[in-house]
Amino acid sequence: MIAEIGCNHKGDLEIAKELIRVAAHVCKADVAKFQKRHNRELLTASEYDTPHPVPENAYGPTYGAHREFLELDLDQHKELVEECRANGIAYSTSVWDLTSAKEMTTLNPPMLKIPSATNQHYELQGYLCEHFAGEIHVSTGMSTGDEIGKLVDFYEERGRAKDLVVYSCTSGYPVAFEDICLFEIKSLMERFGDRVRSIGFSGHHLGIAADVAALAVGRMMEAEGKGTFSHIERHFTLDRTWKGTDHAASLEPDGLRRLCRDIANVDRALAFKGQEILPVEQVQRDKLKWSGGRA
Numbered sequence: 001m002i003a004e005i006g007c008n009h010k011g012d013l014e015i016a017k018e019l020i021r022v023a024a025h026v027c028k029a030d031v032a033k034f035q036k037r038h039n040r041e042l043l044t045a046s047e048y049d050t051p052h053p054v055p056e057n058a059y060g061p062t063y064g065a066h067r068e069f070l071e072l073d074l075d076q077h078k079e080l081v082e083e084c085r086a087n088g089i090a091y092s093t094s095v096w097d098l099t100s101a102k103e104m105t106t107l108n109p110p111m112l113k114i115p116s117a118t119n120q121h122y123e124l125q126g127y128l129c130e131h132f133a134g135e136i137h138v139s140t141g142m143s144t145g146d147e148i149g150k151l152v153d154f155y156e157e158r159g160r161a162k163d164l165v166v167y168s169c170t171s172g173y174p175v176a177f178e179d180i181c182l183f184e185i186k187s188l189m190e191r192f193g194d195r196v197r198s199i200g201f202s203g204h205h206l207g208i209a210a211d212v213a214a215l216a217v218g219r220m221m222e223a224e225g226k227g228t229f230s231h232i233e234r235h236f237t238l239d240r241t242w243k244g245t246d247h248a249a250s251l252e253p254d255g256l257r258r259l260c261r262d263i264a265n266v267d268r269a270l271a272f273k274g275q276e277i278l279p280v281e282q283v284q285r286d287k288l289k290w291s292g293g294r295a
Contacts, residue, residue: 141171193227
């Protein structure tokens, strides 16, 4: 379970640390994930200097200024790594551009993420293949089947496909239930399950029901020998009413807590019987099961 904090810290390092602590201790998530952007590299001059398209979400007079306000620097990310370590939760971050990838690899996290928006940025991903030894996670929102195939081919050609986790994802904030398309998990596992490390699910929807269904789809495909389903990622905030694009599509602490609880419990239930009559059933069978031999 990944708590996708992203930029929901509002550019405040102390809020970022509090999000880590809550994700670890209240929600029992496994990973706290952030985002790293080098905005002058990522945005054109025009994009950087244009006002935010949704003024009520803006933290600056231009989109570039807005993004800079929300950005934490390398030293601050080092503090986040230490905060994660102190609270028993793994640290990760998405890297949106080559400069960010170069910076974040120096932190040696267990995993780095490529967001849907840059999953065709092969200079960035080539750098990670050569210079980052951990898992590389990639989302597939806004992507065609051919683009996803090209992506997996790229990692295979570099001997890194078995470090690659590919996420089913619909890019929207929030996503309507009819657009979640959970059977895309099935398609990815059928097509790539034996070629990559695993398949995951990154959700931008409301509530927690769809995530449990995603787990069920993934585990059923595992049972059919179609690879491994490994990660569920949800955006996480302390307050969904805070200003910003992602808060409305995020879970608050109690929502993420309940999701982590439900995923763990349902995962235990997704199994075949180990024997015809389970021990818990034998007690009831001895008391209740009709037998033709009884008087």
